[in-house]
Amino acid sequence: MKILVIGGMHGNELLGIDLVKYINEKPIPNVQVILANQRAIEASTRFIKKDLNRSFPGNIKGSYEDIRAYELIKISKKYDLVLDFHNTYCPDNDCGFVGQDSDKKLYDIAWLLNLDKIIIADYDCMNKYASNCLSIEISLKSNLYNTQLWYERIKMLSKLDELKVTPKISKYSFIYRITNEDRDIYSLRQLNLKAFQPLPKTLAKKMNQKTPVYPIFIDDKFTPYYYGGLLTKIS
Ligand SMILES: [Zn+2]
Structure with missing residues (x-):
């Protein structure tokens, strides 16, 4: 299948940027690459004027x-x-x-790529407007933070025409963005919250959230304007 690899949707997130450089050095048939927010990459910052991944479907006359x-x-x-x-x-x-309306094959592809959790994004990110776009979020300390590994996986995918897999994937969606104010009010820093591990019930109740509710992006330095997010499990 024909694949486009996007790096630098956020200009300071290096895995995709390194991967794009790597594929440019060792091209893969059927695979092309693009650096998304080129100005932000040059400036080593998340974005210039506004978050590119909140700017879709875009505007040719805009910023x-x-x-x-x-x-x-x-x-x-x-x-x-x-x-x-x-x-x-x-x-x-x-x-x-x-x-929400993404191509169902993206779940098969996620599963082939060893991702077992998918978040359905309803804000103005690329996924909402490109039904063939799977975004891949990797923790800086993850074993999956590895350019070579993704290079091999993309090479494998590019050779496939048919997908025959049965994905076992948990689906989530955002229900709340945890503010920095919440962090202080509920003393969240002391609680050692972990991504995808249910929020303690008493805390969820205090925060007016139905349980179970799952935190994500906790204290992420890439997005210091939030303390994190809360997800609900869809299936
Ligand atoms: Zn990002």
Whole structure:
């Protein structure tokens, strides 16, 4: 299948950027690469004016990120599959992201890539507008933070025409963004919260959340404007 690999949707998340460079050095037939937020990558920052992954479907007359979002959607249509790489400081946070109306084959692909957790994103990220886009979130300390490993996996995928797998994937969606104020009010730093491990029931109740509820992106330095997110399990 024809694959587009996106690096640097967030300009300071290095796995995808390194992967794009690596594939450029050792090309794979049927696989093309693109650096998404090129200006942010040059500046080693998440974004220039606004978060590119909150700027979809984009606008050709808007800011730099609006234009890039517009271009990425256009380019993505030429591929069977788009793989978009991200990183987080939060440990044990490896997962995939798809949109609500995404192609069902993305679940098979996630499973083939050893991802067993998928978040269905409903905000203005690329997944919402590109039904062939699987975003891959890898913790900085994960064993999966490995350029060579992803290179081999993408090479494997690119040779497949048919997928015959039965994915066993847990699906989640965001129900709340934990603010820095919440962090202080509920003394969250002392609680040693872990990604995808249910929030203690008493705390969930205090935060007016139905249980079970699962934290993610806890204290992620890439997104210091939030303390984390809360997910609900869909299936
Ligand atoms: Zn990211």
